[in-house]
Amino acid sequence: MAPSRIDWRDLLLGLFLVGVATGTLFATRNLAVGHAADMGPGYMPRVIALALLGFGLFFCARGAWRAGAAQAIEPVLARPLLAVLGAVGIFALTAEKLGLAIASVVTVVLASFATREGRVLETVPFALVLSGAAVLLFIKVLALPVPVWPR
Amino acid sequence: MELFDNLLLGLSTALELNNLGLCLIGVLIGTAIGVLPGIGPIPTVALLLPFTFGLNPAGAMIMLAGIFYGAQYGGSTTAILVNVPGETSSVVTCIDGHEMAKQGKAGTALAIAAIASFFAGTLATVVIALLSVPLSVLALKFTAVEYFSLLVLGLIAAVVLAHGSVAKSLAMVLLGLLLGLVGIDVSSGAARMTFGIAELSDGLDFVPIAMGLFGLGEIIANLERPTERRVVSQKVRDLIPSRADLRAAFPAMLRGTALGSVLGVLPGGGAALPPFSSYALEKKLAKDPSRFGKGAIEGVAGPEAANNAGAQTSFIPLLTLGIPANALMALMIGALMMQGIQPGPQIMTEQPKLVWGVIASMWVGNLMLLVINLPLIGLWVSMLKIPYRLLFPAIVLFCCIGTYGIANSLFNVWLMLGCAGIGYFFIKIGVEPAPLLLGLVLGPQLEENFRRAMLLSDGNFSVFLSRPISAVLLAVVAVLLLAMLSPTILRNRRAALADSA
Numbered sequence: 001m002a003p004s005r006i007d008w009r010d011l012l013l014g015l016f017l018v019g020v021a022t023g024t025l026f027a028t029r030n031l032a033v034g035h036a037a038d039m040g041p042g043y044m045p046r047v048i049a050l051a052l053l054g055f056g057l058f059f060c061a062r063g064a065w066r067a068g069a070a071q072a073i074e075p076v077l078a079r080p081l082l083a084v085l086g087a088v089g090i091f092a093l094t095a096e097k098l099g100l101a102i103a104s105v106v107t108v109v110l111a112s113f114a115t116r117e118g119r120v121l122e123t124v125p126f127a128l129v130l131s132g133a134a135v136l137l138f139i140k141v142l143a144l145p146v147p148v149w150p151r
Numbered sequence: 152m153e154l155f156d157n158l159l160l161g162l163s164t165a166l167e168l169n170n171l172g173l174c175l176i177g178v179l180i181g182t183a184i185g186v187l188p189g190i191g192p193i194p195t196v197a198l199l200l201p202f203t204f205g206l207n208p209a210g211a212m213i214m215l216a217g218i219f220y221g222a223q224y225g226g227s228t229t230a231i232l233v234n235v236p237g238e239t240s241s242v243v244t245c246i247d248g249h250e251m252a253k254q255g256k257a258g259t260a261l262a263i264a265a266i267a268s269f270f271a272g273t274l275a276t277v278v279i280a281l282l283s284v285p286l287s288v289l290a291l292k293f294t295a296v297e298y299f300s301l302l303v304l305g306l307i308a309a310v311v312l313a314h315g316s317v318a319k320s321l322a323m324v325l326l327g328l329l330l331g332l333v334g335i336d337v338s339s340g341a342a343r344m345t346f347g348i349a350e351l352s353d354g355l356d357f358v359p360i361a362m363g364l365f366g367l368g369e370i371i372a373n374l375e376r377p378t379e380r381r382v383v384s385q386k387v388r389d390l391i392p393s394r395a396d397l398r399a400a401f402p403a404m405l406r407g408t409a410l411g412s413v414l415g416v417l418p419g420g421g422a423a424l425p426p427f428s429s430y431a432l433e434k435k436l437a438k439d440p441s442r443f444g445k446g447a448i449e450g451v452a453g454p455e456a457a458n459n460a461g462a463q464t465s466f467i468p469l470l471t472l473g474i475p476a477n478a479l480m481a482l483m484i485g486a487l488m489m490q491g492i493q494p495g496p497q498i499m500t501e502q503p504k505l506v507w508g509v510i511a512s513m514w515v516g517n518l519m520l521l522v523i524n525l526p527l528i529g530l531w532v533s534m535l536k537i538p539y540r541l542l543f544p545a546i547v548l549f550c551c552i553g554t555y556g557i558a559n560s561l562f563n564v565w566l567m568l569g570c571a572g573i574g575y576f577f578i579k580i581g582v583e584p585a586p587l588l589l590g591l592v593l594g595p596q597l598e599e600n601f602r603r604a605m606l607l608s609d610g611n612f613s614v615f616l617s618r619p620i621s622a623v624l625l626a627v628v629a630v631l632l633l634a635m636l637s638p639t640i641l642r643n644r645r646a647a648l649a650d651s652a
Binding site: 117 | 318343541547
């Protein structure tokens, strides 16, 4: 990558904060603000959102102008990111419908795709063992109210 | 003596069979996650929170506290044998500890680390007991005004003293405060930022946020780095250090304990600062500083003592004032609130059994760690042989189930998914999210006390300056913030924290 004149770390953080702040201001636009002696529900969110907006703009400005100090962001690897997030997502989709036993296996197998080191012959039995342990621990011992098998 | 009565009450609580068992479970889990690099105490405590519902409050706190200081013990084992810090707090132990292991003195290094930790833990327990009473007496004078100022001080100090950019940390605190506001407003009943989602009306659960930001985000980032782990393969022997070793290590232990106890009380001083400061001090005091880095026993004893003392005294602000010193203590506050106990200055008078039970359990737990750690060293070493490719899917699964378990809601799993993405984003852009957790936990209290203070003073902001205690607290905040702007301090701070970042 060519040496960047922009500090992407600061700029991205700034944009993120500005986004959150404007989102908050928009979401709380109908709440009563009140005044200091008798604050409405909208008072604190607005104060904090404005402060965040200030920080966000500060980071944007610093990121755009502070040339030379920029540290490049290490490249994002799609594999671990997608596999781990996907594993959590598939758990959320399957846990209540298919039961903990199946959801656990699917989650562990999907998560292990995050690295190239995984071997199917190792991953699948391991997922089965973990699933059994999870059912024993969380449902039998800790009485988590989630079905074991599909309903 | 009131102190002895209190400690006795604490000991009798800690020695109840139930609580002894929970303490043992806590320190065992703590040691295990401490030994394993890649999973820290924050996601572990977050993971176990939902399952402390059924326990009594004292038992729950005893177990969670055990995880925290147990992790400090375990972290040093990995540092010595693998040259990889199991926890951030044991980064320094790597330097001389691993060097000792390479010279065939792994057993001595492990034993000194354990003994130093136990020694520090014992003294720190006494420090906590001594400091708690006067602090809580002071705290009883607090009204909403003082409490608001104290919360501000806690947040600002945590930001200034922790590592990372101050501006970024302040932004993270604000972000946390904002997230803490989500839900039904207590005084008006209006829904704030719930976007019509029913699950949000009670506010955001901090467990999915903590697990997403700290647990899963970290895992994704870890997986991008190539893994290489070499365990020093030697038989660990000589677990009983020689007299000469002990004599060399003792002064370092003492100094480390003193330093760690002081730094631990400071907000933000949590894990990284005490061992680094202690190592620097030992190196400065040594007759022959060149021995450091080549297996100096003081370089293990001092930081290990400092690290454990700091871990324990960081409970002082929590137990006396209800202010968390770091992100982990913020989780502890969460645990208290789940038990229906409002953390705050009144906690000591209202829950003496809980507070003193936890304090006494730390000493009991430290003793357990000393006894179980050395003989079981082989077990911990074999745990290190579990490859990360098997470890992380298991952690992902347990995070999912644990998050689901807090409220039996899939919404929390989705929330954790989102936070994992944000946590990864933060790691990529070099932002430390720990202050966010502090803001999230303290946000509701901050708003409530601010509103109450404003109501009392009829909207007059000068009330924070006209009351003496509050004025002093805010003056400290001002000094801290001004000090951050001074270039010399800024440079020193950067140098002091450079290695720990």
